[in-house]
Amino acid sequence: MDWLERMNRAMDYIESNLAGEIELSEVARRACCSSHQYQRMFSFITNVTLAEYIRRRKLTLAALELQNNEAARVIDIAMKYGYESPVSFARAFQSLHGITPTMARQDGIALKAYPRLSFLITIKGVDAMNYRIETKESFEVFGMERVFRTDGGGDEPDTPEQFWKQSHANGEVERLAANAGDLPRFVSQDSYKVHALCSYKHTGNDTFPYMLCAFKSGTSNANGYSVITIPAQTWAIFPSEPIAWDEIGGTIETLYRRFYTEWLPTSGYEQLDGMELQVFGEKAGLHSVELWFGVRKI
Template identity: 75%
Template sequence: MEWLERMNRAIDYIETNLTEKVELSEAARMACCSSYQFQRMFSFITDVTLSEYIRRRRLTLAALELQHGGAAKVIDIALKYGYESPVSFARAFNSLHGITPAMARQEGIALKAYPRLSFLITIKGAEAMNYRIETKESFEVFGIEGVFPTNGGGESVLTPAKLWEQSHANGDVKRLEARAGNLPSFVSQNLHLVHAVCSYRKTGPETFPYMLCAFKDGASNMDGYTSVNIPAHTWAIFPSEPHPWDQFGETIETLYKRFYTEWLPTAGYEQLDGIEFEMYGAKDGLNYIELWFAIRKV
């Protein structure tokens, strides 16, 4: 239950600072994980991004103040909840509540309220979750690295998904595959030669690294690629069922979600700060995924 306590401490911090600047790194510290890991966990568990949760909570409290705050000025409430001008506040307020801040003062007006979150254990269905725990010695991977903002950035910002799309289109994935060498003996031989690893090094409080990677072996050609040594770890490995390509997004999202919401809170392990692998392969003529999470016993 320690995992739940940490997540609720992080929510306590966020709620206490809704009228101040919420430092993502501080919330993540209370959850005992990296900023990137905390945001991912939050999104998979709640089905809403952390930034959207904070926005909704601030606008919920702002609406309550407009209704019950007497003569408080709109500009003062806007500044209190982090908006630099009445215009930006009114735009955000209208997008959430469907009315202007001034209209919120009217008796009987309909508003939306998003309550504070609490993390609890819930009883779910009896569907089995396949996994295995393996300890592996250190190994090396190399490939095409990007450093990405933890908040996702705007539509024009490169993301891991766009890096994959771009690298397939320009032939980088095929070139990396050709230089990969052979799969090591400690991985499933159903796997392809190119995979992905993220959060394997520190890049800053608001960024994370993500690499399209191959395993290094004696036949690998690493010229021009970034290489990373992965220390010895114990890994929780979650394989997917074979699936057609059009089910890829749903399959990988379900694996991540079940890890964070079903397995991690009750397994007696905690995720080490960051390192995750997305392993891709083929099985029975269909696509196949393994997610690897570095863990330790608590």
């Protein structure tokens, strides 16, 4: 089963269960990946979160029922699409459509419709995408880890970006760099000492683990840190061009999006569940980032 078929099978399941319970684990199973991995792919490809897409589809169908079934009560439609009360349904409905559910039944009223998504391969241009495939032996990283919600909610710091800022502010990043020791030979010597590891273990369907980490070598001091063993595997590595530091965030997002929308669907590889590395570096006064994805041949 190819990448497009898997993604569209997941969409089939979502569409057939909009008026029922949508299990994210089942969505992910049909796409042959973890729940977190599927939600990340979905967000990068569509520019909307999976939860928001499902909400829009439910409210689109609810609006159609309000217009086409005058006998149906608002409370019944609200409960059908997963809202526990008319108040919460009305709030969500008005946020999307700009009117109340009752007003949706008036003739000539304007509503919004969000159609079902399907995944296709399209030709976007001829911009080159630099990458390399490398097989590496098992290695270890160590550092500070947090668990974040996929939708960005939760207590502070509630995003990896805020985790970086907090750890810089309290000196933890600098302390980790001082304890890193020498870089292993398989890492570019232009690399920084502190990087990021993502999705390296299962923490739940709606959460993902994230670690500010250093590569562990014979000169590292990992006392007091979490240590993660990265198994031997093949990596697809995508380097950025040299950039200014304030462009790092946008560059990472662009690399992720191009990986999911341009490279992965046609590469003949599939992404392994988890083990994404963001490796940062500097050369000649400019910065860079490499995204490492664990992959295997289909």
